[in-house]
Amino acid sequence: MKVAELSRRTGVPVPTIKYYIREGLVPRGAATSHNQAEYDEQHVQRLRLIRALIEIGGLSVAATRDILGQVDGADEGVDALLGHTMGSIVRTRQTRDDEVWKAAGSWVDEQIRRRGWRPHADYPARVALVDVVAAFHDLGQERLLEVFDVYADAAEQVAEADLEQLAWPDSLEGVVETAVVGTVLGEALFSSLRHLAHGAASGRYFPRDIGS
Amino acid sequence: MKVAELSRRTGVPVPTIKYYIREGLVPRGAATSHNQAEYDEQHVQRLRLIRALIEIGGLSVAATRDILGQVDGADEGVDALLGHTMGSIVRTRQTRDDEVWKAAGSWVDEQIRRRGWRPHADYPARVALVDVVAAFHDLGQERLLEVFDVYADAAEQVAEADLEQLAWPDSLEGVVETAVVGTVLGEALFSSLRHLAHGAASGRYFPRDIGS
Numbered sequence: 182m183k184v185a186e187l188s189r190r191t192g193v194p195v196p197t198i199k200y201y202i203r204e205g206l207v208p209r210g211a212a213t214s215h216n217q218a219e220y221d222e223q224h225v226q227r228l229r230l231i232r233a234l235i236e237i238g239g240l241s242v243a244a245t246r247d248i249l250g251q252v253d254g255a256d257e258g259v260d261a262l263l264g265h266t267m268g269s270i271v272r273t274r275q276t277r278d279d280e281v282w283k284a285a286g287s288w289v290d291e292q293i294r295r296r297g298w299r300p301h302a303d304y305p306a307r308v309a310l311v312d313v314v315a316a317f318h319d320l321g322q323e324r325l326l327e328v329f330d331v332y333a334d335a336a337e338q339v340a341e342a343d344l345e346q347l348a349w350p351d352s353l354e355g356v357v358e359t360a361v362v363g364t365v366l367g368e369a370l371f372s373s374l375r376h377l378a379h380g381a382a383s384g385r386y387f388p389r390d391i392g393s
Numbered sequence: 394m395k396v397a398e399l400s401r402r403t404g405v406p407v408p409t410i411k412y413y414i415r416e417g418l419v420p421r422g423a424a425t426s427h428n429q430a431e432y433d434e435q436h437v438q439r440l441r442l443i444r445a446l447i448e449i450g451g452l453s454v455a456a457t458r459d460i461l462g463q464v465d466g467a468d469e470g471v472d473a474l475l476g477h478t479m480g481s482i483v484r485t486r487q488t489r490d491d492e493v494w495k496a497a498g499s500w501v502d503e504q505i506r507r508r509g510w511r512p513h514a515d516y517p518a519r520v521a522l523v524d525v526v527a528a529f530h531d532l533g534q535e536r537l538l539e540v541f542d543v544y545a546d547a548a549e550q551v552a553e554a555d556l557e558q559l560a561w562p563d564s565l566e567g568v569v570e571t572a573v574v575g576t577v578l579g580e581a582l583f584s585s586l587r588h589l590a591h592g593a594a595s596g597r598y599f600p601r602d603i604g605s
Contacts, residue, residue, distance in 0.1 A: 192489070226532070233528040239451070271588055277404070298593040306588030313581045316445040320438070322574050324558070331554040332579070333586050335547035340590035342543040344598045346536070362534050367544070368587070369525045372580055374545050376483055376518030378552035379576070381510040386556045 184210070187220045191228040198228065206231055206246050230358070238365035244270070252357050270364055271305040276312065285315040296333060343367060396422070399432045403440040410440065418443055418458050442570070450577035456482070464569050482576055483517040488524065497527040508545060555579060 188195045201207040207227050210218030227249075234240045234248065248270065276282065289311050293300065300307045317323050343363050347356055400407045413419040419439050422430030439461075446452045446460065460482065488494065501523050505512065512519045529535050555575050559568055 229531045233532060237525055237528045271585070293589065296589075296593070298589050300589055300592055304589075304592065306585045306592065309581065310585035310589065313449055313578055313585060316449050316578055317574070319441045320445060320574055322571065322578075325571070325575055325578070328551070328554040328558060328575075328579070329582075331550055332583050333590075335551050336583060336586035336590045337594075338543055339540070339547050340587055340594050342540040343591065344594045346540060348598050359534065359537070362529070362532055363537050363540075364588075364591070366525055366528055366534075366537070367540070368584055369521065370541075371544050371548060371583065371587070373483065373518045373522035373525060374548035375552055375580070375583070376576075377505065377508075377510050377512055377516075377522065378545075378548045379555065380512055380516065380518065381508070382549075382552050382556045386560050 182220050183217065184220065187224055187228065190225050191232065193228050193232060201228070201231060201242075204242060204246060206242070206249055230362070233362065234365055237369045238270075239369075240270070240365065248361055252361060270361075271309050276308055277315070281318050282311065282315045285318060286311045289314055292329065292333070296337075339367070339371065394432050395429065396432065399436055399440070402437050403444065405440050405444060413440070413443060413454075416454060416458060418454070418461055442574070445574065446577055449581045450482075451581075452482070452577065460573055464573060482573075483521050488520055489527070493530050494523065494527045497530060498523045501526055504541065504545070508549075551579070551583065 182190070184195055184198060187193075188198060191198075193201075198207065202209055207224060210220040210224065213219050231245055231249070234245045235242070240248070289307065293307065314326065317326055346363060347360055394402070396407055396410060399405075400410060403410075405413075410419065414421055419436060422432040422436065425431050442464075443457055443461070446457045447454070452460070501519065505519065526538065529538055558575060559572055
């Protein structure tokens with residue numbers, strides 16, 4: 182198909198498709214003349230994946246390229262690949278080295294040990310968790326961490342269901358693409374469900390006439 | 394305190410503080426001369442809140458300003474305020490009107506009805522959920538939606554714990570600030586815990602020698 186048809190099928194504007202090709206997120210089509218190329222179903226699938234990662238998952242173009250590189254270069258064991266994929270998805274940020282952050286790190290490691298998880302110290306999700314815990318302390322909202330065990334139990338249930346889905350027999354590339362989709366869209370899925378459940382629960386906790 | 398001390402206490406660079414003041418995210422200090430102002434603990438708290446929303450929550454400056462406006466203008470009932478706050482936090486995006494999206498909408502409404510949730514049709518989290526479900530279909534990954542009930546159960550547990558924390562007696566402004574912190578940081582908390590739980594579970598599902 183021509184690029185106009187590819188655009189129509191995927192909802193991605195032609196200039197954006199050309200940008201993704203230049204940036205290496207989408208492979209070039211087969212050249213049919215000096216300024217035309219032919220695209221196929223693989224291009225459709227790739228563009229839909231990119232759209233989901235960027236629009237629904239909120240990933241940057243750079244993070245999307247990193248993750249697609251892992252989908253394409255699936256030459257490691259699945260466990261290592263999943264670790265790298267998750268590492269690219271977790272938002273990295275400047276970490277700190279002050280007392281609040283160190284205390285948060287010790288507290289997090291105690292919870293991780295209690296749960297029997299075994300991440301290494303610079304595992305991105307561990308660092309992200311320390312950042313969050315430190316932020317609760319910075320804001321004087323550390324009592325909100327009383328929800329920690331409820332959250333961790335819920336995260337374990339969700340992760341178990343995710344991995345069961347992944348364990349279906351499939352090609353290694355298929356497993357990695359499924360892991361990417363499940364990790365990124367699963368986060369958006371949980372986020373919207375949590376907001377809906379908040380809305381449903383808040384009417385019970387805060388009847389309309391209180392506070393007005 | 395002077396702006397340099399405010400910067401040291403919060404980790405926010407002076408030019409960034411000035412930018413937030415110009416953009417209306419932080420109130421001006423009390424002028425002490427034509428080019429100096431005095432800041433207090435409220436400024437410290439506000440800057441720490443902004444930093445958490447932007448750095449940990451990944452919110453834009455514009456979304457942060459909207460949310461702070463709700464913290465400041467806490468003149469509605471708590472239930473309505475929480476609804477607005479959550480609405481600002483959910484990433485809004487272009488929605489679609491094709492067959493996949495309509496079918497996703499019907500499916501989502503059936504799940505919502507089954508759960509006894511009662512959002513109106515343009516409730517942001519409902520729209521976000523339809524977007525996610527449609528994306529799973531676009532990608533040919535609709536079987537991943539088999540995890541839906543596990544996710545929804547987990548979201549209900551987490552939302553219940555969140556609301557219990559909020560129901561502590563406090564000022565209306567305090568409730569709203571706590572809701573903002575809990576909603577935004579709670580999402581980052583769950584995300585990092587889910588990634589840690591994935592890492593812990595993937596070693597069980599995918600022993601290192603498979604796929605290599």
